[in-house]
Amino acid sequence: MLHPHPPTRFAPAADQARALKEALQANGVMPEGYVEQWEDTFDHWVPENGARIVARAWNDPAYRALLLRDGTEACRELGYGGPEGGFIVALENTPVLQNVIVCTLCSCTAWPVLGLPPDWYKSFEYRSRVVREARQVLRELGLALPDSVKIQVWDTTAETRYMVLPMRPAGTEGWSEEKLASIVTKDCLIGVALPDLASARA
Numbered sequence: 001m002l003h004p005h006p007p008t009r010f011a012p013a014a015d016q017a018r019a020l021k022e023a024l025q026a027n028g029v030m031p032e033g034y035v036e037q038w039e040d041t042f043d044h045w046v047p048e049n050g051a052r053i054v055a056r057a058w059n060d061p062a063y064r065a066l067l068l069r070d071g072t073e074a075c076r077e078l079g080y081g082g083p084e085g086g087f088i089v090a091l092e093n094t095p096v097l098q099n100v101i102v103c104t105l106c107s108c109t110a111w112p113v114l115g116l117p118p119d120w121y122k123s124f125e126y127r128s129r130v131v132r133e134a135r136q137v138l139r140e141l142g143l144a145l146p147d148s149v150k151i152q153v154w155d156t157t158a159e160t161r162y163m164v165l166p167m168r169p170a171g172t173e174g175w176s177e178e179k180l181a182s183i184v185t186k187d188c189l190i191g192v193a194l195p196d197l198a199s200a201r202a
């Protein structure tokens, strides 16, 4: 039996967090400003970072080559890395290949460039189903791919974090990197959506 004593009631999360923080501080094991420092880090973990990387790769063949050869270094070049992003691998979509990311164990993604994972990404349903019936799961998430496109699912680990490099859509010739980045969403970076020209800004 995995859970012989199923918990039925918890205090609200904020109360739990406060109690934990107070206990850690009272025992002198949490440095001053520790929580605030992580809050600041979380604020900088946004999918706009990954979008910027994709846009640069679309516009700069040398950067694209670096991204596919050494994702970690390419991300670092634009200022992204560190915790939860110590080893980043970029996965290149092609006309016949769609890459999709999952963490079957929990919720790992390349946080510094994708941001925190969406709730559905952490759900048991997504984690268990996408590896068995990726095409159907993608369809349910709004991405219906033709049978000519193979779907490759990548299981994240604590060490290796992936980001999907989508194909540059036709009709974006001459766009600035800023405008290109505006069509790359977190879902695109996970691989469950494609860049949508209609969402372009700037």
Ligand SMILES: [Co+2]
Pocket (backbone or CB within 6 Å): 103, 105, 106, 107, 108, 109, 156
């Ligand atoms: Co995980």
